[in-house]
Amino acid sequence: MVDSVRGRLRFILGFFAVITGLILIRLVSLQFGSSVAFFETQRDLASSYRVQITAPRGKIFDRDGELLATNDVQYAIGISPDFVTNPESVAKILSQTLSRPYPELYAMTQHKGENGQPAKYVLVQRPVSAEIGEKLIAMQKDLLGPNLAGVVVEPMQRRVYPGGTMAAHTLGFVGYDSKGYFGVEEFYNDVLTGRTVTGIKQVVPFDVALNPNPAQGSDLYLTLDREIQALTEQVLADASKRYGAESGTIIVMEPKTGRILAMAVSPSFDPNKFVEQNIKPNPAVSAQFEPGSGFKIITMASALQSGVVTPESKYVDTGFIEVGGVMIRNWNRAAWGPQDMTGLLQHSLNVGSAMLAVKMGPQKYYNYLSAFGIGQPTNIDLSGEATGRVKRPGDRDWYESDLGTNAFGQGVATTPIQLLVAASAVANQGAMMQPHLLEKVVDGNSVHSTRPQVLGRPISPDVASMLSNMLQTSVERETASVLVKGYKIAGKTGTAQIPIPGGYDKEKTIATFIGWGPVDDPQFIVLVKLDKPTTSIWGSETAAPTFGELARRLVVLMKIPPDNVRRSLNQGN
Secondary structure, eight states: OHHHHHHHHHHHHHHHHHHHHHHHHHHHHHHHHHHHHHHHHHHHHOEEEEEEEOOOOOOEEOTTSOEEEEEEEEEEEEEOGGGOSOHHHHHHHHHHHHTOOHHHHHHHHTOBOTTSSBOSOEEEEEEEOHHHHHHHHHHHHSTTGGGGTTEEEEEEEEEEOTTTTTTHHHHOEEOTTSOEESHHHHHTHHHHHOOOEEEEEEEESSSOOOOSOOOOOOEEEESOOHHHHHHHHHHHHHHHHHTTOSEEEEEEEOTTTOBEEEEEEESOOOGGGGGGSOOOOOHHHHOOBOOGGGGHHHHHHHHHHHTSOOTTOEEEEOSEEEETTEEEEOTTSOOOEEEEHHHHHHTTOHHHHHHHHHHHOHHHHHHHHHHTTTTSOOOOSSTTOOOOBOOOTTSTTOOHHHHHHHTTTSSOBBOHHHHHHHHHHHHTTTOEEOOBOEEEEEETTEEEEOOOOEEEOOSOHHHHHHHHHHHHHHHHHHOGGGOBTTBOOEEEEEEEEEEETTEEEEEEEEEEEEEEEOTTSOOEEEEEEEESOSSOSOGGGTHHHHHHHHHHHHHHHTTOOOHHHHHHHHHHO
């Protein structure tokens, strides 16, 4: 009897427990039904796929640790039509958030693939700000989540250049594909990119799972000096405006090491906005041009080294010389009478330069041009370097007259960096140093530094010293605008004609000046190139004063003591 009563009680209690449980479940369902349904839907829709995960890109600094390129996070917004459950809500929310037309976004939710089935992915907008991307992620995680099913919010690395247009052509830029284009970004892309790994990405739920974490790219420290770069760009901008130049380039290099301290190009661009601009390769290494009279430095160096003349050698300039049946005349078509080799440089005489090449003969002259690297890449660590062009005996398009015209920089093509490196042999006791921009690579705790390397020795230290002194004298006599009070400066102007079909442009030129100082201990060598100046066609009236303005400020910025102070300090040591 007692057992029977106890059994009925257990049955009644169990029954009420079941009823109570069902009631509680119903209440929970009524209160949270939409959320439960949503997450059940997401569970059913959940899928994953393999993705390539790019590591954060290494940063770029100048030689003093000033930041030139870094990263921040932006987002790419896309739609996976295959996973969209509420196309109206998706289109409405994205329209309000992105300020895009509703019909356009709704059409994206209906996009079909080639098989006629809903597309796997449609890009909506890239990039969007971190603020917008994070706002959408927050929406996906709260009660709006069910209305955003199928919306893909992906973080993406964005390259940031704090200096804007500063050194833009030298640095290059990074595209949406995380690859570097132009300049240092392209040349050292593999070093900067780091290790790319394969991970798993979940489409839904919205929290993205990426595994494993890739190793960050290495940081680069360049030889550029941010202050010298800023100064050089300002001087170039002022000169381009003052002389009405279409474009221009200035390179500042240490002749003893090959370190590039500044590389300015006008007009520049903003690598932060690369999609909005027509970006071209760096003209400092890619633009090929006939150098004009600046090339007489190379011709005179070759003649002195070959022994066909000495600085004291004299000749009578008659105003013309015939080479290979072609009459060559001076820039002003005048006869300059008796001249020594310094006078030849001072007055920039074409006739005398052609005479030197004829004295050397084709084989010897072109061998010297090869030794100076003419027609060869310098192999500077920048993408897009051109080789220049020099015709040689035996080439189908070489004529005997080229021997004469090449001597004063006509009919031969160089790049700015190539011409600068060739001239640097005169500034640096006969040695051309490998031009470079990389100072060191920092990979975690590991540091790999670049060591200066000799590119070639086309002339002896004695010849280099003789010619440097000759060029110092010539600018003091002829080109006062390049002089720096308290410092000896050497250099040469250039005014180059521009080839056009059928000959040369009679109105437009390329104006150049190559100079270095102090002469007895060069700390810098500078090439100034102004394209098609309109106030004057002559390098002496445009490029030369531009060099002078820069040099006078460089000696201060680089803290170079005046010549007499340095000599006094050296004697004290």
